[in-house]
Amino acid sequence: MVQVRKQPQRTCLGCRQVKDQDQLVRFVRSPDGEILADLKGKLPGRGAYLCNDRDCIETAASRKQFDRAFRKVCQPVAGRQLVESITEQLLAHLANLLGMARKSAKFVAGSNAVLDALNRKKLLAVVILARDISPQIGEKVRRKAEYQQIVTTQLFDKVKLGRILGRAERSVVGLPDGKLAAAFLDDLLRYQDISGES
Numbered sequence: 001m002v003q004v005r006k007q008p009q010r011t012c013l014g015c016r017q018v019k020d021q022d023q024l025v026r027f028v029r030s031p032d033g034e035i036l037a038d039l040k041g042k043l044p045g046r047g048a049y050l051c052n053d054r055d056c057i058e059t060a061a062s063r064k065q066f067d068r069a070f071r072k073v074c075q076p077v078a079g080r081q082l083v084e085s086i087t088e089q090l091l092a093h094l095a096n097l098l099g100m101a102r103k104s105a106k107f108v109a110g111s112n113a114v115l116d117a118l119n120r121k122k123l124l125a126v127v128i129l130a131r132d133i134s135p136q137i138g139e140k141v142r143r144k145a146e147y148q149q150i151v152t153t154q155l156f157d158k159v160k161l162g163r164i165l166g167r168a169e170r171s172v173v174g175l176p177d178g179k180l181a182a183a184f185l186d187d188l189l190r191y192q193d194i195s196g197e198s
């Protein structure tokens, strides 16, 4: 008989809903009682879980649910701080993934190159616009990408995007369809959920 291994289920400390563990954010208590968001699920010790959601995190922090979950007094922490730590970690993941795209040369950078790829209907999975892109160019790229149902997002600024890709400043980057883009979209969704940005 084949046993189907079910995804482990965990309860969110905020809303008490039971969900698949990989849909929740893991938190651990450091030896000195600090609550740490553990996005990669690699930190040692007992874990507590919360939805990737501001309200759940703020509820848990304000009601001292971490003390209960870890059965130990934890350092007081504001939900806002935990949310900030999660958004920072996700931004770092996203930058890392772009860095990997750079190493494998799997990206299209620059507004002209991305527009050209969009014109040739070359399969892009996601288009990243710098936050400080000129509104006109941004609008042009966004319209074209959205017409082809390609996800667009605004992240980082031109200098940072360029630096991640090892170049001078870049206002637009496109990732072709593939595993890397899928991982990027996964983290991007989580980032958008918790930051409230699009």
Ligand SMILES: [Zn+2]
Pocket (backbone or CB within 6 Å): 012, 013, 014, 015, 016, 017, 050, 051, 053, 056
């Ligand atoms: Zn929840």
